[in-house]
Amino acid sequence: MTQSSDVLGEVVGMLVEVVGEDFLLDTEIGPDTTFNDELALESIEFVALAEKLQDRYGGRVDFAAFIAGLGLDEIMNMTVGDLVRHIEARLQPAAV
Amino acid sequence: MSRGRRVQVPSLLGAMPSAFTQEPVRRADSGRRRFLFAVPPLAGHVNPTVAVAAELTRRGHRVAWVGHPPSLEGLLKPGSKVYPAEDPEFTAGLEQARRDWLSLRGPAALKFLWEEFIVPLGHAMMPGVEDAVERFRPDVIVSDQQVLAGPVAARLHDIPWATSATTSAEFTRPLAGMPLVEEWVREQIGDFQLDYDIDDLLDLRFSDHLVLIFSTGALIGDTSFFPDHFAFVGPALGRPPGSDFPWEWLEEDKPAVLVSLGTVNGEAGRRFFQIAAEAVRDMDVQAVFVTPPGTLPDPPPNLLVRGHVPQLELLPRMSAVITHGGHNTVCESLAHGLPLVVAPIRDDQPVIARQVTAAGAGLAVRFARVREQELQDALGEVLTDDRYRQAACRVRESFENAGGAVEAADRLEKMT
Numbered sequence: 001m002t003q004s005s006d007v008l009g010e011v012v013g014m015l016v017e018v019v020g021e022d023f024l025l026d027t028e029i030g031p032d033t034t035f036n037d038e039l040a041l042e043s044i045e046f047v048a049l050a051e052k053l054q055d056r057y058g059g060r061v062d063f064a065a066f067i068a069g070l071g072l073d074e075i076m077n078m079t080v081g082d083l084v085r086h087i088e089a090r091l092q093p094a095a096v
Numbered sequence: 097m098s099r100g101r102r103v104q105v106p107s108l109l110g111a112m113p114s115a116f117t118q119e120p121v122r123r124a125d126s127g128r129r130r131f132l133f134a135v136p137p138l139a140g141h142v143n144p145t146v147a148v149a150a151e152l153t154r155r156g157h158r159v160a161w162v163g164h165p166p167s168l169e170g171l172l173k174p175g176s177k178v179y180p181a182e183d184p185e186f187t188a189g190l191e192q193a194r195r196d197w198l199s200l201r202g203p204a205a206l207k208f209l210w211e212e213f214i215v216p217l218g219h220a221m222m223p224g225v226e227d228a229v230e231r232f233r234p235d236v237i238v239s240d241q242q243v244l245a246g247p248v249a250a251r252l253h254d255i256p257w258a259t260s261a262t263t264s265a266e267f268t269r270p271l272a273g274m275p276l277v278e279e280w281v282r283e284q285i286g287d288f289q290l291d292y293d294i295d296d297l298l299d300l301r302f303s304d305h306l307v308l309i310f311s312t313g314a315l316i317g318d319t320s321f322f323p324d325h326f327a328f329v330g331p332a333l334g335r336p337p338g339s340d341f342p343w344e345w346l347e348e349d350k351p352a353v354l355v356s357l358g359t360v361n362g363e364a365g366r367r368f369f370q371i372a373a374e375a376v377r378d379m380d381v382q383a384v385f386v387t388p389p390g391t392l393p394d395p396p397p398n399l400l401v402r403g404h405v406p407q408l409e410l411l412p413r414m415s416a417v418i419t420h421g422g423h424n425t426v427c428e429s430l431a432h433g434l435p436l437v438v439a440p441i442r443d444d445q446p447v448i449a450r451q452v453t454a455a456g457a458g459l460a461v462r463f464a465r466v467r468e469q470e471l472q473d474a475l476g477e478v479l480t481d482d483r484y485r486q487a488a489c490r491v492r493e494s495f496e497n498a499g500g501a502v503e504a505a506d507r508l509e510k511m512t
Contacts, residue, residue, distance in 0.1 A: 023465050036204050043202070043446035044462050064273055071276040075203040 007091070008084045014052040015080070018045050031081030053087075061090050129512050130158045132234035133260070134181070134225055134246030136217060137167030137190065140358070140424045141240050141262045144310045146172060147334030147501040148238070148260075148508070155505060162221070162228040163243075171336055179232065181224020181245065186216055197442075203277065205442040210284045218244030218288055225249040235512045238308075241266065244288045247300040252292060256511050258306040263423035264316050265444030266301055267309060267326075268451065302326075306511055308504050311427060314494030315451050327507045330498030331427040338406020343413075345400055346382060351415035351479055354429075356386040356407070357441075358422040365420070366391050368439060368463060372418060373399055375471040381479070384410065416478050418471070420463065421445035421452070430457060430491040435484035437474045439463040456487035 012029045019039065027038065035041045041049070050063040066086050067075065074082075131152055133145045142163075149159040150173070160177035161168060164187060168178055193212055200208050225245040229237070237257040239246020250257035261267070271278035286297045298304060307326045313319035319328055346352055355372050357365040369391050376383040377396040385392065385401045392401050407428065411417075417429040421440040426448055429436055436458030438449040449460040459474040478484040499506070 020465060020467075036202055040201055040464060042462055042464060043440060043449075044460055045465075068273055068275060070274070072203055072207055072274075072280050075274065075277065076207060 007087050008080070010056060011053075011080060011084055011087070014049060014056070015039065018048045018052065029080060031079060031084060033080045035078050035080070035083075036076055057087060057091070061087050128156055128158065129235040129509065130160075130232060131508060132179075132228060132232055132237045133159065133161045134221070134237060134239040134243045134249075135161055135163040135168070135260075136240055136242045137164040138242075139167075139171055140422055141242065141260075142168060142171045143334040143336075143424055144262050144332040144501075145238065145240075145260060145334065146336070147332035148308075148504045149176075150334070151501040151505040152508065155509070157509075160228070160232050160234070162225050177232075179224060179228035181221040181228065183220030186220035201442050206277070206281075209443065210281060214242050214244060215284055215288060217242070218248070219291075221245035222249065222292070226252070229253050229255065236508060238508065239303075241301050244285065244300050247298070247303065248289060248292050248294065251289075251294055251298075256305050257303050258308060258508060258511060259301065259303040261301075261307060261309045263444045263448065264309050264311040264451070265423075265447040267311075267316055267319070267322070268447055270444070270447045306507055308507065310500075310504075311423070312491075312494045312498045314491045315427070315430065315455050315457075317451065317454060327503065328498060329503040329507070330495040330500050331424075331431050332501035332504055333408060333428060333431065334501070335408050335424075335428075338409060339402075339404040341402070341406055341410060342400070346413055350380065350382050352382040352384065352413055353416050353418060353475065353479075354384050354386070354405070354407075354410060354414045355418040356405075356425055357420045358425060365441075365463075368466060371466055371468050372471055374468045375475065379472065379476070381415075381475075384414075416475065418475065421448040423448055426452060427495070430488050431495050433485065433489040433492040435478040435488045437461060437471070437478060439466055455491055456483060457491055458484060458488070 008031060015029055016024060033039060053061055053063050070078070133149060135142045135145060152159050160179060161172060162179040162181045164182045165178050165180050172178065197205065197208060221243060222245045226249050229249055234255060237246050237250040237255055238260050239250070239257055241259055241261045247257050271281065282299060285300050289297050305325060309326065309328045310331050312328045312330050353376065357368065365387065369385055369387050372385070373392055373395055376399060381398065383399045384405060385399060386405050387401060388403050389401045395401050411428060411432040411434065414434055416435050416437065417425065418437045419425045419429070421438040423444065426436060426438070436452050438452050438458055438460050439462065440446040440449040440460065441463045452458040453460050458478055461470050461474050
């Protein structure tokens with residue numbers, strides 16, 4: 001539980017940095033927030049997020065491989081929670 | 097309809113069919129051939145065909161277009177032959193579709209593009225294209241990459257067909273990192289052919305006779321692995337003559353910047369233009385913004401707002417261009433050796449923006465959330481660091497050597 005909220009908190013923090021706090025005044029980013037519809041993340045911002053994930057989690061979390069496993073609708077509807085769950089799953093074996 | 101069948105569409109870089117599986121019959125050579133251009137209702141996709149068609153006409157060939165006549169008006173030379181291919185219901189929904197499109201990004205835009213535009217456009221155009229084939233009797237159909245009816249009609253009537261790729265995004269495999277999405281796109285193309293009882297499926301985005309790409313490896317990146325029937329001919333500049341322009345407004349010794357978001361994004365770009373106006377206000381530049389004057393009610397004195405500009409005549413007077421990354425504006429700018437600041441919005445634009453930055457000919461910035469400082473920094477850098485201009489000039493040189501409309505016409509003549 002603590003780990004879950006840690007990863008969520010970190011990802012939310014990265015998103016706030018990438019997007020800019022002043023653009024998120026009306027948005028509370030949570031597990032159900034969608035990347036496309038709600039955050040409207042642009043390609044340049046996706047790249048910036050991927051870099052931050054790489055810096056924070058290194059090779060254990062491969063954002064590109066995560067995306068590669070998703071279909072069009074899954075990518076369209078991807079939520080912050082989906083990404084957080086993926087990160088947690090990848091961190092699990094190493095963390096124990 | 098045969099939707100039940102599922103036959104694999106070969107992937108671009110996988111089992112590419114050999115170039116000349118069906119050798120076209122060479123007729124007694126009167127020299128004169130007939131070329132039919134199948135185009136979507138999108139200005140950027142029509143303009144290059146105008147330049148290629150003009151070159152073919154100059155050589156004595158006959159040309160015609162098939163598409164949505166009102167969209168072609170003003171883009172084609174007066175007197176051009178146009179066969180209508182439209183479906184009233186699809187046309188009626190087109191304006192709404194354009195508006196819906198403006199709210200979409202990334203994968204949602206891709207899904208919309210195929211499900212709400214390319215596939216229904218293909219079906220809507222099919223009867224008109226077949227009718228045009230019957231009446232014009234083309235020797236070659238030159239089909240835009242987004243017009244599925246062109247290659248399907250060509251295949252049904254056993255006519256050689258060429259692809260007109262007015263954006264080069266597909267040649268860097270933008271979906272390589274999303275194999276399931278790439279597969280989904282190929283399924284859309286496969287299903288379309290099955291609907292017309294073609295079950296020997298091809299990837300209709302890439303003709304197996306000739307693919308004309310209006311760019312070169314200098315911008316796209318490595319093109320050496322493409323088969324010979326992929327012709328990287330460089331831009332064929334076919335914009336209609338522009339409107340007038342107050343040339344005296346431009347001062348000789350001051351850098352000038354063109355800011356344009358293309359024909360489709362003018363309205364959605366209101367915020368972008370406002371931020372850009374703030375960004376250039378304190379810079380020692382003159383800026384020409386292409387947007388309806390109402391977008392910027394009170395522009396600073398170093399900024400000129402015009403609803404339309406004669407872009408090709410204006411570019412030689414510019415020092416840099418800020419754009420959303422529409423393929424034509426990017427290539428026209430690079431053809432003039434101008435460095436770019438690209439703020440990609442959707443569709444192929446992020447891919448084109450990456451091409452520009454990888455070529456060293458410009459910088460990419462955000463679109464919807466761009467900040468004044470972000471734009472100022474990027475514009476300042478491409479204007480003052482000469483490496484961007486040098487890279488743009490390298491692309492220009494490669495464009496010049498590629499032959500453009502002349503090379504495209506050579507390749508099309510060789511098809512028959």
